[in-house]
Amino acid sequence: MVVKRIDKKTRLISLIALLVILIVSYLLLIVLNLQSIKKYDNQILPSTSLEDLELSDFTYERAKERIQYYNDNILTKVVKFKVNDSEYEYPIRDIGLSIDVDKSLNQVKEYQKSLNYSEKLMAIKGTTKKDFKFLYNFNVSKLTEVIVELKTKVDRPVVNGYFETAGKVSYVKGVSGYSLDVNKSVEEISKNINSEYRDGIVVNLVGDTTPAYGNDSYASIDTMTSSFVTDFMPNTYLRNINLNTALGYINGTVVEPGQIFSYCDKAGPFDKAGYVFYYEFVGNGVCQIATTTYNAALLGGLEIVKRYPHDKKSLYVAGGLDATVASYSSGWCVDMQFKNTYKYPIYIKAYSEGGRAHVEFWSNSNAKEGKEYQTSSVQIGHRGYRSYLHTYKDGKEIDVKEIATTWYLKD
Numbered sequence: 154m155v156v157k158r159i160d161k162k163t164r165l166i167s168l169i170a171l172l173v174i175l176i177v178s179y180l181l182l183i184v185l186n187l188q189s190i191k192k193y194d195n196q197i198l199p200s201t202s203l204e205d206l207e208l209s210d211f212t213y214e215r216a217k218e219r220i221q222y223y224n225d226n227i228l229t230k231v232v233k234f235k236v237n238d239s240e241y242e243y244p245i246r247d248i249g250l251s252i253d254v255d256k257s258l259n260q261v262k263e264y265q266k267s268l269n270y271s272e273k274l275m276a277i278k279g280t281t282k283k284d285f286k287f288l289y290n291f292n293v294s295k296l297t298e299v300i301v302e303l304k305t306k307v308d309r310p311v312v313n314g315y316f317e318t319a320g321k322v323s324y325v326k327g328v329s330g331y332s333l334d335v336n337k338s339v340e341e342i343s344k345n346i347n348s349e350y351r352d353g354i355v356v357n358l359v360g361d362t363t364p365a366y367g368n369d370s371y372a373s374i375d376t377m378t379s380s381f382v383t384d385f386m387p388n389t390y391l392r393n394i395n396l397n398t399a400l401g402y403i404n405g406t407v408v409e410p411g412q413i414f415s416y417c418d419k420a421g422p423f424d425k426a427g428y429v430f431y432y433e434f435v436g437n438g439v440c441q442i443a444t445t446t447y448n449a450a451l452l453g454g455l456e457i458v459k460r461y462p463h464d465k466k467s468l469y470v471a472g473g474l475d476a477t478v479a480s481y482s483s484g485w486c487v488d489m490q491f492k493n494t495y496k497y498p499i500y501i502k503a504y505s506e507g508g509r510a511h512v513e514f515w516s517n518s519n520a521k522e523g524k525e526y527q528t529s530s531v532q533i534g535h536r537g538y539r540s541y542l543h544t545y546k547d548g549k550e551i552d553v554k555e556i557a558t559t560w561y562l563k564d
Contacts, residue, residue, distance in 0.1 A: 190273050198265060198273070200282040203257055217258055224252040233355045234342075236307045237331065240355065248299050248342070249292030256288040291343055297335060300342075300358075304333040307360070314367020316374075316405065322500050322515040324372045327365025334359045371407065373497050376518040379453035379526070380511065383445045383469040385438075387508045391429050395438030397505055398427035403446065403512075404503040408493040413458055414450075414501075416443050416489040422480035440477050441469055442503070443489045445512045447476035450491040451542055451556065453499075453514045454526045458490035465563035466538075471530035473538030473559040495520040523547070528556070536561040 197216055199209045206223050208216045228246035245251070264283065268276065275281050311330030317323050337359035345356045385396060402420040423439050424430075430437065444467060447460060451474075460476045467475040479487040493499050497517035504511050527543045537560045544552040 190270065190277070193265065193273065193277070197261060198276040198283070199278075200276065201261060201285075202283075203261070203285050203287055208261065213258065213262065216261070217254060220252060220254045220257055224254060227252065231353055232342075233353060234303065234338075235355050235357045236303075236333065236360065239307070241303060241306070243299060247295075249295030251290050251292075253288045253290045257285070260285055260288070293339065293343075296342065297339055300333070300335045300338050303358075304335060307331060307333050311363045311365050313365050314369070314371065316371070316500060318405075318502055322374060322377070322502055322513075324374055324500075326369055326372060327367035329365045330363035332361045332363075334361060368498075371498055371500070373517045374500050374515050376516065376520070378495075378499070378514050378516045378520050379449050380513040381445050381448035381452060382512075383441055383510050385441060385469065385505075385508060385510060392438040393505075394427070394429050395423075396441055396510060399439045399442040400503040400505055400510060400512075401427065403442070403501055406501040408499040408501070410493055410496055410498060413490055413492045416446060416476075416478055417480060417486035421478065421486055421488075423478075424480070440475070441467070442510060442512070443476045443478045444470050444474070445510050446501075446503075447489050447491070448474055448528065449512045449514050451528050452526050453516075454494075454521055454524060454542075454544070456492040456494050457556070458492050459488050460557065461487050461489070462557075462559045462561065465561045466536075471528075471538075471540075472532060472561075473530045473540035473557060474528060475559075524551075533558070534560075536564070 195212055195214075197208045197211050197213065201208050203220065203223075206219065208219065211219060228244065228251065230245055231242045232245055232248060232250070233240045233242050264285075265273075272281070276283075309328070309331050312328040314327035315325055317325055341359055342356050345354065385393060387393065399420045403416070406414070406419055408414045420439060420442065423437065428437070428439070440463065447457070448470065450457060461478075462473070463475050463477045466472050476489040477487060478489055495516055497520050499520075500515040502511075502513040502515060523546055525545045527545070529541045529543065531539050531541070533539050537558065539558045540556040542554055542556050543550055544554075
């Protein structure tokens, strides 16, 4: 009986000893963990980074130095500003951008303060990872200076479409105007870079576009489809004033497909600015330009809508190929008209040079569908003329038709 009691007592003592060891070990583990955790009161937990900058186990003081060094390096990186289809690169130091070292580090500190005992232990053991974003500062004044300077490069006035007529006639398409909005662009830069900066980030700047006025269909005009020239006497001063005034009024006219050109609408009435009246010569010059335009239309294969002859044959064109015009105070007009039967617009270039009046029709190289035209005049009787239009293709005459039969009243 005594032996059994001793064995029982021994087992009890052993159990108590084991329990004490376990408690002491646990308390020791807690003490050791607390010491490890305490270490991170001024030190960054493992597996912690600011974007690609590793900060694990750095003291806050050393981490701050590391972030500052990183900031000095990042100042050489670039930001790309996109305006329309162009990009402009600037080092971030030039636009007043820098890392906010204190705020970037403080977000790490605040995060670690928020962790409980278990979360801190998991972080220490490396079972959790935490990555933070850099926070940035802007020197708005410096950034604004850069955008103002960029504005001088990207702003452009609106250029409307226009015809280049020196030599050949061609249409230059318009270019829209642009004005960079400095204030809104600064806001856009701040918003984009503060949310996520990376080397070569592209920021779309803000501005206002003014559309150009024009008609891009005029770019189809690439060929002189017909022309006609008449001679005049340079010493007939007053008549030549009217002649050049009429040329000026029709020069630059665009006749759209299917549109009817009215000489009176463009050049008349013939008492408006630029015209003079005189009595030394029969006629006052405007009819010669109407005739020159009429023949250019014929040689272009266009449809003649209205044409009236003079009382007597003109000296500057074959019989039956003249066209007279006149305007009256009542508003009625003796007119010359043709219709654009092409699929393309026609540009009229009209000018005088060396005692010659030129009227040129410019359109697309396919406008006449490979055809060429020629006029002829046959006298019938003392004051009569019959005019014809000949059509050629591939060098062969394929058609001839009568244009008009003209009887003059005077010699």
